[in-house]
Amino acid sequence: MPTPAEIEARYPRRNLPEGAKVTRVAPSPTGFMHVGTLYAGLLCERVAHQSGGVFYLRIEDTDQKRKVDGAMELIVRSLDRYGIHADEGVDVNGNDFGSYAPYTQSVRRDIYQAYVKSLLEQGLAYPCFCAAEDLDIMRKIQEKTGVRPGYYGKYAKCRNLTDEQVLENLKAGKPFVIRFKSSGNYDKRMIIKDLVKGDLALPENDIDVVIMKGDGLPTYHFAHVVDDHLMGTTHVTRGDEWISSVPLHIQLFVALGWKAPKYAHFAPLQKTENGNKRKLSKRHDPEASLTYFWEKGYPESALIEYMLNLINASFEDWRRNNPDKDAFDFPVNFNKISNAAGALFDFVKLHSISKEVVAKMTASQVYNAVLKWASEYNKPFADRLANNKEYVTRILNVERNIGKKSRKDIVKWEDVEGDLTYFFDDLFTTTQAEKMDLLKPLSESDIQIIANEFMAVYNPADDKDAWFAHIKAIAEKHGFATDMKAFKENPSAFKGNVSDVAKVLRVLVTGRDKTPDLYEIMQILGPEKVKSRLSF
RNA sequence: GACCCUAUCAUCUAACGGUUAGGAUACAGCCCUCUCAAGGCUGGUAUACGGGUUCGAAUCCCGUUAGGGUCGCCA
Numbered sequence: 001m002p003t004p005a006e007i008e009a010r011y012p013r014r015n016l017p018e019g020a021k022v023t024r025v026a027p028s029p030t031g032f033m034h035v036g037t038l039y040a041g042l043l044c045e046r047v048a049h050q051s052g053g054v055f056y057l058r059i060e061d062t063d064q065k066r067k068v069d070g071a072m073e074l075i076v077r078s079l080d081r082y083g084i085h086a087d088e089g090v091d092v093n094g095n096d097f098g099s100y101a102p103y104t105q106s107v108r109r110d111i112y113q114a115y116v117k118s119l120l121e122q123g124l125a126y127p128c129f130c131a132a133e134d135l136d137i138m139r140k141i142q143e144k145t146g147v148r149p150g151y152y153g154k155y156a157k158c159r160n161l162t163d164e165q166v167l168e169n170l171k172a173g174k175p176f177v178i179r180f181k182s183s184g185n186y187d188k189r190m191i192i193k194d195l196v197k198g199d200l201a202l203p204e205n206d207i208d209v210v211i212m213k214g215d216g217l218p219t220y221h222f223a224h225v226v227d228d229h230l231m232g233t234t235h236v237t238r239g240d241e242w243i244s245s246v247p248l249h250i251q252l253f254v255a256l257g258w259k260a261p262k263y264a265h266f267a268p269l270q271k272t273e274n275g276n277k278r279k280l281s282k283r284h285d286p287e288a289s290l291t292y293f294w295e296k297g298y299p300e301s302a303l304i305e306y307m308l309n310l311i312n313a314s315f316e317d318w319r320r321n322n323p324d325k326d327a328f329d330f331p332v333n334f335n336k337i338s339n340a341a342g343a344l345f346d347f348v349k350l351h352s353i354s355k356e357v358v359a360k361m362t363a364s365q366v367y368n369a370v371l372k373w374a375s376e377y378n379k380p381f382a383d384r385l386a387n388n389k390e391y392v393t394r395i396l397n398v399e400r401n402i403g404k405k406s407r408k409d410i411v412k413w414e415d416v417e418g419d420l421t422y423f424f425d426d427l428f429t430t431t432q433a434e435k436m437d438l439l440k441p442l443s444e445s446d447i448q449i450i451a452n453e454f455m456a457v458y459n460p461a462d463d464k465d466a467w468f469a470h471i472k473a474i475a476e477k478h479g480f481a482t483d484m485k486a487f488k489e490n491p492s493a494f495k496g497n498v499s500d501v502a503k504v505l506r507v508l509v510t511g512r513d514k515t516p517d518l519y520e521i522m523q524i525l526g527p528e529k530v531k532s533r534l535s536f
Numbered sequence: 537g538a539c540c541c542u543a544u545c546a547u548c549u550a551a552c553g554g555u556u557a558g559g560a561u562a563c564a565g566c567c568c569u570c571u572c573a574a575g576g577c578u579g580g581u582a583u584a585c586g587g588g589u590u591c592g593a594a595u596c597c598c599g600u601u602a603g604g605g606u607c608g609c610c611a
Binding site: 007018026027028033060091127129132135148149150151175177186198200201203210215217219220223224240241242243244245265267268278279310314317319320346351359401405406407408409418433459468472475480484497502503505507512513515516517518 | 537539540547561568570573603604606611
């Protein structure tokens with residue numbers, strides 16, 4: 001086992017310029033990627049890199065029971081996918097890169113143990129032989145008698161075992177854990193400076209927490225302190241469920257003679273249910289998992305922009321003033337994180353952001369993204385896309401005026417297939433009856449006449465104005481208003497207006513009464529398809 | 537039960553003792569218009585409640601209520 005001095009020598013203090021921040025994201029390999037991990041990762045990555053510092057990835061796998069195969073890969077790929085790249089950490093195969101390796105806690109066992117040993121020697125820690133059942137009973141008694149539950153003060157039974165007693169237990173082969181011998185006074189408060197929450201007055205920790213478990217691995221508390229010291233983390237960013245542990249963590253830093261990092265605790269993402277807000281839960285909420293967003297095909301940049309918006313509300317203004325900049329250029333600020341009570345994960349807002357993001361993409365960018373999505377989640381659709389690249393790209397280009405007033409109707413890649421149905425004969429399944437239903441007030445013979453007359457004059461070579469002139473002419477001939485103002489002033493004088501005539505063509509050609517620009521649709525479909533759909 | 541945190545439109549939030557309480561999203565209406573979008577314009581009973589402090593409170597203090605969190609050999 002190395003000595004603390006040897007370890008310190010192996011992990012020297014980082015030599016970084018003034019103000020450079022070192023942050024990390026530290027997920028557990030449970031096989032579940034929570035959106036909150038992306039949120040934290042994005043925040044930390046931005047803060048570190050915008051300050052000229054270091055962002056690293058650490059795998060917190062001290063709970064071997066929850067470890068899942070392939071989880072490492074999921075973590076790395078997830079972050080990668082959203083453009084969050086660590087300077088140090090592990091790769092998809094779990095291999096380390098960076099000079100503070102290893103970055104997987106279970107591999108750092110001897111490091112933690114060296115420090116545990118040192119605390120033991122200083123009398124700042126002790127072995128505890130209490131069984132889980134004994135602790136349960138103790139807790140129940142405490143609850144019943146109304147005392148604060150926990151292993152502290154007179155309830156810390158193993159705290160004052162003599163060397164002989166300890167030796168005896170060890171000889172008997174009794175399992176044990178190592179506890180920190182706390183000198184804190186619960187009735188005293190300590191001021192904790194938090195970058196997000198401000199100053200907090202928290203009671204000192206007086207609980208003799210477990211720092212090393214029966215399996216020889218550290219608990220989160222101990223691993224956090226040892227790793228963030230050795231790896232030189234300057235800013236610890238994590239969920240605010242950790243706030244009440246900060247006094248303990250500070251205590252541990254002091255006991256080990258180290259300087260504690262700065263802390264930034266953010267509130268977890270919430271959702272509403274039955275009128276109440278609650279934490280997004282991995283058990284109950286599919287949208288808590290990043291895989292949900294992959295399955296639906298939310299553009300990565302949309303989720304990133306949405307998260308930035310939650311991190312700092314000023315992102316919106318920044319985006320409006322910098323429409324063409326990369327979202328990663330947005331300066332993220334700890335102090336402006338104000339989701340004090342926990343922000344609701346708002347899909348309506350995400351959708352609005354996503355529409356903007358997609359509207360800024362070119363048709364071929366959209367095509368590629370949809371194809372990539374479909375290859376994984378909708379194979380038949382992927383084949384169709386691959387076999388009709390130019391055709392689909394043309395379709396996606398309808399009313400796509402980059403930088404100008406572009407259509408904003410695609411939220412996520414999943415939506416695209418449904419918008420394409422009437423461009424393919426085998427997907428175009430609207431029946432004659434359904435069409436007539438959509439055109440309801442008009443009679444079938446009226447519809448037939450309009451269709452026939454349009455077919456007679458339809459020329460694919462016409463430009464849009466000429467095309468529309470035909471529709472107007474038909475409208476006029478049959479008593480439909482061509483002047484909207486005139487129609488509005490006296491609707492009863494007309495059979496309808498031009499839009500009703502256009503609607504006939506729209507429904508016959510597409511099977512829908514709401515579509516993008518009909519002229520462009522006809523151009524893309526080509527005269528053959530247009531004619532066959534207009535004929536009865 | 538103890539301790540901690542939080543409370544502004546439906547939602548995310550701005551305001552850090554002086555604003556007609558601002559913006560975005562959503563919603564509604566109007567305009568534009570071959571439909572739908574997009575775009576433009578307009579709109580709405582927001583400072584949880586009750587006390588203080590102050591010339592002046594969303595902002596500071598106290599209490600109430602409501603939410604969230606922690607009290608594990610899980611992180």
